[in-house]
Amino acid sequence: MTNVCNHCHSVKVPDTSSLPRVLLVGSPNVGKSALFNALTGAYVSVSNYPGTTVEVFRGKALIEGKEWEVVDTPGTYSLTALTEEGRVTQALLLQGKADVVLHVVDAKNLGRMLAFTLELIEAQLPVVLVVNMVDEAEHMGVTVDIKLLEQRLGIPVVTTVATHSRGLEELKKSIASYQASTARFGKQLVEYAPEVESALAEISGLLSGQYLLPKRAIALLFLQEDPLAEELVCSQDGPHLAKLEEIRSRLQRLIDYPLSYEVALHRHKLCNELLDGVIFSTARHSSTLGEKLGQWLLQPITGIPVLLLVLYLGFYKFVGSFGAGTVVDFLNTKLFEEYVNPLVSSWVARLPWPLQELVAGEYGIVTLGVRYAVAIVLPIVGAFFIVFSMIEDTGYLPRLAALVDRVFKPIGLTGRAVIPLVLGFGCGTMATVVTRTLETKRERLIATLLLALAIPCSAQLGLVLALLSQQPAALIAWGTCVTGAFMLVGFLSSRLIPGEQPAFFMEIPPLRWPQLSNVLAKTFARMRWYFFEVLPLFVLASALIWLGRLTGLFDVIVAVMEPVMAALGLPPEAARVFIFGFFRRDYGAAGLYDLQAAGALSPKQLAVASTTLTLFIPCIAQFMIMVRERGPYVAIAILFFVLSFAFSAGVLLNAVLSAMGW
């Protein structure tokens, strides 16, 4: 670790607001976002699995007559971050301004979460302990003596049920009064083993730079080899770095375990002492129906049938048949073809021809762009997100992750990857952001690649299912190819991409009933996000195609792609479907839908076209996010790989199906 100074680049957290700031921190899945929503009246996604929030959200709240900025952060277990998204939280704590830090914990798990509180107190941050979900704890027979805990910790402790806004007023009071008495910091609670303490004193003595946190806290993080603390020390106290590292290695030689573990273990043991006489638990013997059901979901023999049932009812029936079938039919044929399109055509009839074509032509902004977005894509995406939001809230996803862990290991992933991958069936763009919850760089890379290649988004999937539902053989061919591509590419990339085999551990939260209001709010928020992302691109695509046709460029591209179409055994008109696909995958699928409606495709062509289009490049939005999350080189490499893989697979499938006599 001697060359850290070569790449000193501190994480910058912009101070966007001059308002006093409340920071929400805590372990994943304790209800930080629910509390954020309750405080601000805004809405950020709330679910029942660790890692729902992967970005920082800011909102405003009126607290005791004064305006505050409230910041929701991704979950993290301690001040030293273990995951990529946790580093954001850490940067906010170490380098940002926080007038009050709310450490949110799950009441029934206070015992193991309190260590983070101690860490925050040690760092002399203005911390309030928020014991959330007390209703669930009470239900499980757990009670907490808040007054005694407050006394022992020397900080305010508040109990809440964030999803029902219980305890909110008291919380607001302690936030407001905290600011009034800024001097009230927690006492020094933690004393480590003598050799650790002397190393801490030695390091603190050498630190002379400017730090927002006390030197002892920085020294402690430095001992734990925390990357951000090392960066800070290296930029502030670069000349002492060698000496500091020597102190650390000297201490490490005295202790059997990694220092970070030694320090954390000490803190956890202290928590057990602090909580003696604070937590009361009445043991229950009979397990509830919810617990039994939760158990069944984790066993393959019962879990797999439930999974199939969820897929069939939720996705095939509700999203596929209802969303992509009934609703799309209604909006597309009734609303647009019968009313909107004729109406728009008559409005623009007086305009000169090229403009008429731009708005209401074959590829017109309204007749094609808006129609695809409103009548085809949105209903499917909406249906998907209703189902997905309900599933998220129950706590099913962590159980699914555990169930499929063994299937994911050969492709270099763990069960944890099931969350971004399932979300990818909704929207690959959102899912690519969520790959941050995966622990290693290698897992994030493989998941990003698989999302780009073999996970169709809901709009695309809904359309493909609707198209192929009349052709069971084509449906099987498509399913086999896409699943095969997923496993093959996953397997190869886990062999070719260097790095350790990932380990799987995940907390399994209790099953909960979805809250209707939350499901609706979440679905609405996602649909709105999706719609405003999709619509401009669809309109832009229509305009570009219009321009291309006007200049003749479009026909040139179609002509260039004709040999490719021929290799795939597709009619030349299919070329435009792939051109659409460059803009958005679902745009391409919607084009396929039109082509099929015109009766232009045989079952074989349908199978080949939908397979190629499913594997085909990710949409522009997903590509941009890939660039942001994985960097331009990786993103471009994935793009070229996916393109060539998709067309090769299509050509191969066409050859195989032809040989089979289709």
Added chain:
Amino acid sequence: MAQCVTTLDQINPGENATVVSLGVACPGHLRKLLAFGLLPGTRVKLVQSVPVFVVESGHTRVALDRDIARSILVRRE
């Protein structure tokens, strides 16, 4: 009582045990196990072992793969 000390993957579902030590090599994994409350001295119950190991300690349930389970040393009750 030495034969009572074994690794977590060796005990039967439904059995209770006390964590003796964590033999995990990666510091990040070690700290995560602590964050889940699986520190030495904690009583745990193995809930299931297929397809993944699920342990219960207090009100927390954690799913672990075999490699992690194998590196947790426990004492049978």
